[in-house]
Amino acid sequence: xxxxxxxxxxxxxxxxDLGYIIRPNADKxxxxxxxxxxxxxxxxxxxxxxxxxxxxxxNEIHNLVKPSALNDFRLKVIQGLNxxxxxxxxxxxxxxxxLEAIVGNELAMQQRINLSIQMPNDSSSLLPxxxxxxxxxxxxxxxxxxxxxxxxxxxxxxLLPPTESAKFSDDFSARGGSSSESIxxxxxxxxKWLEVKSGQVLVFDQSLPHGNRLNNExxxxxxxxxxxxxxxxxxxxxxxxxxxxxxTLRPASKRGMSYTLPKIS
Amino acid sequence: xxxxxxxxxxxxxxxxxAPQHVQNxxxxxxxxxxxxxxxxxxxxxxxPDSSMILESVxxxxxxxxxxxxxxxxxxxxxxxQRQSVYSRVLASGKSLHFAVEGMSIAKQDDVDSVEQCxxxxxxxxxxxxEVEV
Numbered sequence: 001x002x003x004x005x006x007x008x009x010x011x012x013x014x015x016x017d018l019g020y021i022i023r024p025n026a027d028k029x030x031x032x033x034x035x036x037x038x039x040x041x042x043x044x045x046x047x048x049x050x051x052x053x054x055x056x057x058x059n060e061i062h063n064l065v066k067p068s069a070l071n072d073f074r075l076k077v078i079q080g081l082n083x084x085x086x087x088x089x090x091x092x093x094x095x096x097x098x099l100e101a102i103v104g105n106e107l108a109m110q111q112r113i114n115l116s117i118q119m120p121n122d123s124s125s126l127l128p129x130x131x132x133x134x135x136x137x138x139x140x141x142x143x144x145x146x147x148x149x150x151x152x153x154x155x156x157x158x159l160l161p162p163t164e165s166a167k168f169s170d171d172f173s174a175r176g177g178s179s180s181e182s183i184x185x186x187x188x189x190x191x192k193w194l195e196v197k198s199g200q201v202l203v204f205d206q207s208l209p210h211g212n213r214l215n216n217e218x219x220x221x222x223x224x225x226x227x228x229x230x231x232x233x234x235x236x237x238x239x240x241x242x243x244x245x246x247x248t249l250r251p252a253s254k255r256g257m258s259y260t261l262p263k264i265s
Numbered sequence: 266x267x268x269x270x271x272x273x274x275x276x277x278x279x280x281x282x283a284p285q286h287v288q289n290x291x292x293x294x295x296x297x298x299x300x301x302x303x304x305x306x307x308x309x310x311x312x313p314d315s316s317m318i319l320e321s322v323x324x325x326x327x328x329x330x331x332x333x334x335x336x337x338x339x340x341x342x343x344x345x346q347r348q349s350v351y352s353r354v355l356a357s358g359k360s361l362h363f364a365v366e367g368m369s370i371a372k373q374d375d376v377d378s379v380e381q382c383x384x385x386x387x388x389x390x391x392x393x394x395e396v397e398v
Binding site: 134135136179236239242243 | 282308311
């Protein structure tokens with residue numbers, strides 16, 4: 001018996017079939033806040049005035065930052081954002097209804113949101129093919145991936161769909177220790193490139209192999225990623241307190257966790 | 266400045282465990298104190314007994330001066346595999362470092378100390394932890 005609403009069921013089925021969903025941001029004001037805050041923190045890091053067009057400024061950041069300075073710049077921006085008390089709440093609001101359909105309504109959220117900046121033709125920020133579970137993430141986790149600019153072509157990320165991923169897993173002992181490049185070569189015709197526009201959000205299954213390639217477009221990619229899971233589902237190597245934090249515990253769970261049976265002696 | 270490739274674990278090792286970000290902090294601290302440049306750490310797969318990532322790091326030895334492990338207890342549990350790691354590194358003129366223990370292997374004579382620690386730890390895991398008097 002399934003009591004799920006038709007709307008939630010559609011999201012759940014699409015996620016199960018494809019390994020991801022792409023939807024409009026559930027809270028447009030939250031998205032605007034994140035995009036503006038990012039541009040503002042980035043401008044401060046560069047010691048320049050506030051941009052008039054946030055998206056254009058982010059897309060063209062390669063004109064202001066050298067590849068050799070990119071990692072320090074990226075760290076300054078994400079540390080500045082993670083220091084803003086509203087940041088994680090705004091991020092959660094972007095995907096709240098989708099997370100509730102896919103994961104549940106008692107959630108644990110990654111404590112620090114990650115930022116990826118991929119400038120045109122810069123090989124220093126590549127993310128080789130991997131599944132997060134291979135590095136200790138629990139298969140109960142999903143990733144909420146947020147682009148701050150339009151991501152298309154080689155500016156996008158790729159994902160190996162569930163059916164192809166299952167075949168890849170069967171053959172892992174032969175291919176898992178190979179170089180990332182040779183792994184990618186062996187799956188490049190099967191991966192799906194995910195076009196996600198500014199204003200949309202991607203929720204994907206991090207246990208499916210994914211990554212990015214050299215950005216051959218003329219604009220810089222800015223994207224954020226953050227993991228969510230059911231608070232009472234099994235944890236991998238990333239534990240509550242050190243990596244995850246419960247964000248939507250319900251009263252019955254709080255009561256249950258502190259309840260003890262009456263003493264009888 | 267000599268460059269060391271970091272190597273951390275995504276699973277417990279010989280009964281020990283450390284969060285990945287803590288492992289990275291220890292690697293950075295070791296390299297700062299010893300004057301090495303730390304290259305982004307490779308994370309060993311979570312699958313039990315996997316040393317596939319270590320193998321790929323060893324395949325790439327030409328591009329670094331050595332490998333820095335978070336702990337020597339992250340070496341492969343198989344003696345044969347461990348000897349192969351030592352041989353490959355020493356034959357290439359490179360070095361192995363173990364940040365938590367502050368130990369390193371730069372020549373054949375250094376292997377013994379590391380092996381003794383490993384064997385003692387493995388044996389202690391099978392010894393009584395408490396004695397009732």
